[in-house]
Amino acid sequence: MKKHDFNIVLKNFLNAQHDTIKVRLDYLTEGEDVVLYPLPGGKVEKVFMDTSQEVSLPYEIAIKLKNQEVANAYLMAINTALSDFSLDLPSKNGSYSFIDLSISEPFLNQRDEHGYYIYLLDIVAKLEIESEED
Numbered sequence: 103m104k105k106h107d108f109n110i111v112l113k114n115f116l117n118a119q120h121d122t123i124k125v126r127l128d129y130l131t132e133g134e135d136v137v138l139y140p141l142p143g144g145k146v147e148k149v150f151m152d153t154s155q156e157v158s159l160p161y162e163i164a165i166k167l168k169n170q171e172v173a174n175a176y177l178m179a180i181n182t183a184l185s186d187f188s189l190d191l192p193s194k195n196g197s198y199s200f201i202d203l204s205i206s207e208p209f210l211n212q213r214d215e216h217g218y219y220i221y222l223l224d225i226v227a228k229l230e231i232e233s234e235e236d
Contacts, residue, residue: 106197153233165221201228
């Protein structure tokens with residue numbers, strides 16, 4: 103099977119939502135940051151006769167900024183964009199077919215001792231991963 107490129111496609115989609123805030127595929131660093139990373143718990147929902155699989159893959163978007171207004175505005179912008187009923191996030195390398203995306207309610211995770219607000223938004227992507235032909 104090809105390595106699916108969903109995390110890259112999602113990162114690029116998120117980066118297109120704002121001019122100055124850019125998402126990285128990583129975990130939070132010490133300073134201001136916006137990151138996307140996979141969460142444990144992905145699962146195969148269905149296996150089809152051709153051995154392709156429908157999978158659910160959980161991800162988290164973490165936003166760590168000192169300016170709470172900017173963090174809130176960015177969070178609402180990406181939440182709105184990801185909630186669009188016509189959302190389509192197609193693979194660039196043909197490794198999956200996009201089915202759906204479910205989004206949790208965004209929440210303030212903490213305000214740390216350095217004055218950073220850390221917001222989290224959990225999502226679950228439903229993809230069909232095609233089996234590789236022999």
